[in-house]
Amino acid sequence: MNNILLIIQREYVTRVKKKSFIVMTILGPLLMGLMYAGVIWAAVSSVNQKKIEVLDESKLFEGKFKPSEEFLFVFKKEKIEDLKKSLKGSDFDALVHIPSDVLENPKSIKIYSEKGVTLELQSRVESALEREIENIKLTEAGITKSVLESAKMDVSSETISLKEGGEKKSSAAAASIIGGICAFLIYLSVFIYGAQVMRSITEEKTSRIVEILISSVKPFQLMIGKIIGVALVGLTQFGLWIVLSAGILTFGSKLVGEKLIQSKNAMTEAQMASLPPEAQEMAKEKMQAGGGIPSEMMPDFFGALDTLPLTTIIISFLFYFVGGYLLYSALFGAVGSAVDSDTDTQQFMLPITIPIIAAFMIAQFVIRDPNSNLAIWTSMIPFTSPIIMMVRIPFGVPIWQIVLSVVLLIGGFIFTTWLASRIYRVGILMYGKKVTWKELGKWIFYKS
């Protein structure tokens, strides 16, 4: 026992002190933060409002084009020829020409632009016109405006999950995001840390220190000590990542958030200035009612987070991370002990990586349907359960399924650790032999 602790300590300390660990631990969240900032910055800076002039000969649409963050519409009275000529060199990006017979001939609308018309502008103009023409035609058919108003309805559903202890608002979107992130982290960590165990075992074997070590400790102690040591390194790294990312995100989003608000304010002012006075009033009222920035712009993600079973998610993440890692790293370790160099690991890696990759792929379906048969089965099988169950848990999973999955996973890693230790004890002392699968199978049954 004492020896296992010493081994764990060595494995942990040498790894944590490595430059690569420190760099990765700091750089990881920084890169994520940069990515996050980059996405937001791109989103903010791409909002480059385009000014569109509209010549409405039908006189039906004036004031009907609502300004948005992308487009600002200005109605003109000049002749089409003059407008076309003046478009070049003006600060307008495009010119929409609505002929007087648009109701009879809806395909006669033309959009002129110097740089080419974007699909977005086209569809926006088209949908605005379609809506208005529809309104006009409905009114002509005798349907009053009030009927029209009441017929327009904004449908958005609220999902509620029924639980003992009352109804809870839930958010499918938040659940799938959290589940997806957890599953991805487990997928990644099994690969990263499993491979670390494998490489370090091969290294001990090729440097022949293993011969010295096993005269002091049992091969099993050496293997399990290494596996646990690396697991602790993984947990440390995750812990630091979470703390650092949280720090960076809070700091970053504060910074970016301010910028976002500033640019929005600047934009709305510019928008309003170009509107006719009465429209300006209306827009102002609307904005005050909406509390400045339209709230639908920011999905209430963090609000939805509160409704998820967070404690369950965190505890089960830790369990499935450790369980999945133990299960696979034992197998990776067995491979590491059987080969003479890293390059020989390929043939044995494939059968180990296939279930992990498969689990990750199945997870994409499980996110969409977390209670399908596929989801339930794969969240029971120890080789896929760490990833699949993590996807399901934010959606809520019956307790018996969790218990069964946990028991099976514990059984699973005890089994793979046993299997691996049988291979390991033979493998570390076997040199210069091209090992086959058949050979590995035989090793399992060797007497010690």
Add this chain to the structure above:
Amino acid sequence: MSENILEIHNVVKNYANHRALDDVSLTIPSGVIYGLLGPNGAGKTSLIRIVNQITAPDSGSVLFDGKPLNEKNIYEIGYLPEERGLYKKMKVGEQLLYLARLKGLSKDAAMEKLKEWFIKFDIKTWWDKPIEDLSKGMQQKIQFVATVLHQPKLIILDEPFSGFDPINATLIKDEILELKEKGSTIIFSTHRMESVEELCDYIALINKSKKVLEGKKLDIKDQYKSNTYTLNYEGEKVDSATNFNVLSNQKNLDGSQTAVLKAADGKFGNDLLREILEKVTVKSFKEDVASMNDVFIKAVNESN
């Protein structure tokens, strides 16, 4: 301490498709240097691994200090394997400390001992160097320190001199003798017969999984002596006589001659000399002692 540090009784060890040890019994007295000899693949490493409890015998028993071998004995054995290495990136001091603690020493005790060795080998400046910065010979020194640091009762050295220059080889040799002096028993596995000649008190020879020879080195050498004598003389060429046969004769540059004489059964040096003295002037006369090399080759060939 019991009279024999290690007793191996009828040990059999089978691997998948061959028998590595076939009914091998050895007795290793306390406080001696014991040479474990044998050609490559004879089963020496298998035997050493059993003593180190890396593997277990299929049948037979091993007694350590009079009692059946158990897990605690690991702390009383120091093993320097033939194929040996260290963590390349780990610093010398840290690494030795780690290995010593795995052998059951407390951190303080290990530090204490390490300091002594670092002073003794004059390697104080190496403490913070990673192993990969050291030459092969320097690494071997570190491995030797790691093997003996915990003052084991039994030290098993497998080819301890490989990779050493003559100066360091002598240094290690002196250390081995000193360890013996302090009461440790040393099992010494090697192919270098000159070091066996120099160091070993006892030897055992294993060939093809079986023990061929075991006993005091001098007894064995006596057993394998060829009963020949080398004669350096002046005068007429000697011919075979009743007490001896001439195996070879050659003229030297200084005019003397050297002959190798084989004594007839039951005849010894004095009998030969008596006959020779009548004929020639004897400059030197010496009984040929079997070298370990001869013993090794002869014994292996006989058992084949």
